[in-house]
Amino acid sequence: MLFLEYPKCSTCQKAKRWLDEHGIPYTDRNIKEQNPTAEELTAWFQKSGLPLKRFFNTSGLQYKALQLKDRLPGMSEQEQLELLATDGMLVKRPLLIGEDFVLTGFREAEWQAALADKEA
Numbered sequence: 001m002l003f004l005e006y007p008k009c010s011t012c013q014k015a016k017r018w019l020d021e022h023g024i025p026y027t028d029r030n031i032k033e034q035n036p037t038a039e040e041l042t043a044w045f046q047k048s049g050l051p052l053k054r055f056f057n058t059s060g061l062q063y064k065a066l067q068l069k070d071r072l073p074g075m076s077e078q079e080q081l082e083l084l085a086t087d088g089m090l091v092k093r094p095l096l097i098g099e100d101f102v103l104t105g106f107r108e109a110e111w112q113a114a115l116a117d118k119e120a
Contacts, residue, residue, distance in 0.1 A: 001026040001118075004036065004088075004095040012094045015106035019096075024118050026096070031088035036095075038085040044095070045081065048102035052080055055104055057092045066090075 003019065003026040005012035019026055036044070045052055053072065057063055068090075072080060084090050096103040101114050 002029060002095075002097040003027065004029050004031045004091070004093060004097070006031050006088070006093050009093055011106050015094045015096070015111070018106070018108065018111065022115065024115055031091055031093055031095070033088075035088035036085060036091060038082050041081045041084050041091075044097055044102045045077075047097075047100075048104070050102070050104065052077055055084060055092055056080075057090055060089055062087055062089045 001024070003016065005016060005028065007013075007030060016028075041055065045055060048054075056068065056072070058069070063069070068083075075083070092104045094103075094106055096111070096114075098114070098118075103111055103114055
């Protein structure tokens with residue numbers, strides 16, 4: 001599994017601690033240093049079944065500075081994915097990518113359900 005995080009993010013730290021406590025193996029990636037590509041984001045979005053808006057860090061400074069709340073509705077999915085690929089700080093985190101799932105943000109119950117059969 002791939003775990004994308006911003007190390008200074010308290011929610012990311014909490015999610016990482018949860019994964020470790022449950023003995024779930026993952027590969028760690030700093031989302032600011034290694035921003036997801038448009039191709040990765042497209043694949044994850046398609047696999048997730050989630051609305052594209054769930055991939056945006058709507059509480060982030062970049063999101064607000066770019067006035068994306070108003071701009072996103074007028075953008076195509078491709079334009080939104082390309083925008084996400086420009087800056088890791090625009091992407092909702094943490095992201096956990098498995099073979100058959102994608103989790104955005106950390107909601108313990110959601111992660112527990114998705115990872116129930118992956119615990120050590």
